Amino acid sequence: xxxxxxxxxxxxxxxxxxxxxxxxxxxxxxxxxxxxxxxxxxxxxxxxxxxxxxxxxxxxxxxxxxxxxxxxxxxxxxxxxxxxxxxxxxxxxxxxxxxxxxxxxxxxxxxxxx
Amino acid sequence: xxxxxxxxxxxxxxxxxxxxxxxxxxxxxxxxxxxxxxxxxxxxxxxxxxxxxxxxxxxxxxxxxxxxxxxxxxxxxxxxxxxxxxxxxxxxxxxxxxxxxxxxxxxxxxx
Numbered sequence: 337x338x339x340x341x342x343x344x345x346x347x348x349x350x351x352x353x354x355x356x357x358x359x360x361x362x363x364x365x366x367x368x369x370x371x372x373x374x375x376x377x378x379x380x381x382x383x384x385x386x387x388x389x390x391x392x393x394x395x396x397x398x399x400x401x402x403x404x405x406x407x408x409x410x411x412x413x414x415x416x417x418x419x420x421x422x423x424x425x426x427x428x429x430x431x432x433x434x435x436x437x438x439x440x441x442x443x444x445x446x447x448x449x450x
Numbered sequence: 451x452x453x454x455x456x457x458x459x460x461x462x463x464x465x466x467x468x469x470x471x472x473x474x475x476x477x478x479x480x481x482x483x484x485x486x487x488x489x490x491x492x493x494x495x496x497x498x499x500x501x502x503x504x505x506x507x508x509x510x511x512x513x514x515x516x517x518x519x520x521x522x523x524x525x526x527x528x529x530x531x532x533x534x535x536x537x538x539x540x541x542x543x544x545x546x547x548x549x550x551x552x553x554x555x556x557x558x559x560x561x
Contacts, residue, residue, distance in 0.1 A: 381550070
């Protein structure tokens with residue numbers, strides 16, 4: 337399968353713990369995006385990378401959240417000191433860098449903070 | 451990016467055309483209309499996009515009014531697998547894929 341891959345698919349963690357999610361984009365895509373989706377709502381943009389550079393961050397991305405894309409390939413999203421309000425689906429998408437190409441989304445990582 | 455307004459939900463009979471409307475009255479000249487859908491427990495899937503001309507691909511047709519203030523996504527022969535939430539998104543050419551999703555329309559295709 338050459339689509340966007342996210343791991344793990346599900347994560348249950350205790351409040352206060354740190355979690356890390358991984359996203360492997362489509363190999364030739366140099367743009368990578370992270371979104372968060374809570375139940376019943378549309379996805380909300382968090383941040384995006386062009387190659388290894390993080391070019392945009394939403395106000396939703398609090399200082400407990402950090403994202404990296406060290407070699408311009410896969411990306412990780414870490415949440416420190418998780419809170420119950422962090423429970424959501426975390427979606428990754430990738431696209432080519434041209435302005436008008438569509439985004440390809442992964443199936444997401446569902447985080448439950450208990 | 452301009453704001454969009456969509457009905458919360460719609461039903462469609464299997465085999466019939468599904469017409470999903472979207473209002474985007476504040477759209478500006480360099481903004482495109484995109485449609486994505488999200489089937490339960492999956493990530494969003496791109497369907498189609500357009501600027502001012504009608505567009506058609508293997509999944510759907512997009513009809514944009516002449517004043518560009520509204521559009522309609524048409525699934526010509528809806529199947530049960532088209533049951534999903536459909537999002538209409540307006541974005542400028544240079545916005546990349548920093549997409550602003552609204553609430554979308556929940557389409558239920560019924561046998």
